[in-house]
Amino acid sequence: MHEGNRTEISTLGEFGLIKHLTEGIKLQNTESKYGVGDDAAVLEFKDQQVLVTTDLLMEGVHFDLVYTPLKHLGYKAAMVNFSDIYAMNGTPKQITLSVAISKRFCIEDLDDFYEGVKLACDLHHVDLIGGDTTASVTGLAISITCIGAADKKQVVYRNGAKETDLICVSGDLGAAYMGLQLMEREKAVFQGEKDVQPDFAGKEYLLERFLKPEARKDIIESLAKAGIKPTSMMDISDGLSSELMHICSQSKVGCRVYEERIPIDYQTAVMAEEFNMNLSTCALNGGEDYELLFTVPLTQHEEISKIKDIKIIGHITKAELGCALVTRDGNEMELKAQGWNHMEK
Ligand code: ADP
Ligand code: MG
Numbered sequence: 001m002h003e004g005n006r007t008e009i010s011t012l013g014e015f016g017l018i019k020h021l022t023e024g025i026k027l028q029n030t031e032s033k034y035g036v037g038d039d040a041a042v043l044e045f046k047d048q049q050v051l052v053t054t055d056l057l058m059e060g061v062h063f064d065l066v067y068t069p070l071k072h073l074g075y076k077a078a079m080v081n082f083s084d085i086y087a088m089n090g091t092p093k094q095i096t097l098s099v100a101i102s103k104r105f106c107i108e109d110l111d112d113f114y115e116g117v118k119l120a121c122d123l124h125h126v127d128l129i130g131g132d133t134t135a136s137v138t139g140l141a142i143s144i145t146c147i148g149a150a151d152k153k154q155v156v157y158r159n160g161a162k163e164t165d166l167i168c169v170s171g172d173l174g175a176a177y178m179g180l181q182l183m184e185r186e187k188a189v190f191q192g193e194k195d196v197q198p199d200f201a202g203k204e205y206l207l208e209r210f211l212k213p214e215a216r217k218d219i220i221e222s223l224a225k226a227g228i229k230p231t232s233m234m235d236i237s238d239g240l241s242s243e244l245m246h247i248c249s250q251s252k253v254g255c256r257v258y259e260e261r262i263p264i265d266y267q268t269a270v271m272a273e274e275f276n277m278n279l280s281t282c283a284l285n286g287g288e289d290y291e292l293l294f295t296v297p298l299t300q301h302e303e304i305s306k307i308k309d310i311k312i313i314g315h316i317t318k319a320e321l322g323c324a325l326v327t328r329d330g331n332e333m334e335l336k337a338q339g340w341n342h343m344e345k
Contacts, residue, residue: 001065006106018133020107021114025128029093031149032127041129043094043147049155051148053084059139066191067183070109072211074116077144080237082124083215083290085148087235089156089223092215094129095121098143100136124217154229156294161232161251165295165316168230170219170309172263173240174279177286178271179203179210205267213290220292222307233294241284242337243293245323251295254321257314257335260328284325284335 009017022036034042043050055077057063063073078095085092097117101110121128126146186198200207216235223230232247240262248255262283272279295316296304304310314326323335 002108035129048149054145070112071116074113078120081146090148090150094147097131100141156233159250161295167314171291174283175209176288179206230294239285254317261313
């Protein structure tokens with residue numbers, strides 16, 4: 001956050017601030033008829049289904065500004081919403097962004113935050129079409145609503161997995177969680193309680209995964225190109241284990257996932273060892289990976305195997321068999337939704 005050159009928000013006032021933050025926004029999608037500047041934005045979707053998702057992020061609960069730069073926070077807040085739209089096999093088109101700001105924040109801080117949001121929007125061709133701005137007494141609160149579109153026949157729900165389907169994930173898992181652990185460990189250093197500087201050498205990937213997640217638009221495109229429509233899909237925000245159980249309960253099926261097939265990056269493994277944590281537990285229960293978890297019919301084994309950055313980690317079974325992890329030594333462990341539950345903290 002800015003400490004030296006800070007311009008107090010009161011110098012602009014609410015309307016001046018909104019104007020400052022939204023100046024220069026150009027609409028890129030034909031579906032966005034009118035954006036910021038009136039009582040409501042105007043959208044028009046032809047022959048498509050409209051997808052809507054929303055997130056509310058509270059300082060101290062969902063993010064910690066001690067180690068999260070505001071630009072990254074803006075980027076991430078937008079990305080995780082795009083990820084939800086991709087998880088429906090749709091395309092994100094617009095967002096509204098609402099912020100509640102305390103006096104601790106100056107205009108330069110909000111500029112950083114909006115820079116991150118706008119960067120994410122540019123990368124995914126999403127229009128910022130409105131929002132709301134208000135004061136807060138304690139900290140920063142952010143709410144983003146994302147609107148997306150999909151052809152009616154292309155929308156993928158969580159409830160379509162069938163027995164014998166293959167379970168697939170994109171990317172690798174557990175790295176964002178390790179990045180968070182690393183940040184928490186170094187937090188004392190950031191706060192100046194120790195003299196040592198944090199050393200992140202060799203751990204860059206973990207920090208990047210935590211601070212700068214990327215919504216997997218590329219995977220949605222690869223699947224479409226290969227003519228594959230998943231039978232079920234969701235993004236991994238709370239951890240693989242918990243998300244698998246959502247798919248299985250909503251699809252009324254069971255699953256077997258193989259421990260040895262779960263994709264894990266080398267840096268994640270090194271870090272888990274350093275922290276003395278079980279690596280598979282991190283990959284299964286660590287949150288905020290924002291990878292895609294989906295199922296495809298067994299008949300598409302060959303096509304799916306050819307796609308880069310997708311791994312088959314198991315298969316769907318009858319509901320009676322429950323949800324289990326097959327460990328490296330061949331034992332079965334019932335999956336538990338340990339997840340990433342902010343409410344329990
Ligand atoms: P209202 O009084 O109807 O809430 P506002 O004065 O809050 O209207 O907003 C004016 C315009 O600016 C609207 O188009 C609104 O969507 C947009 N807007 C307000 N706050 C933000 C923000 N933080 N980011 C982007 N657009 C905003
Ligand atoms: Mg308003």
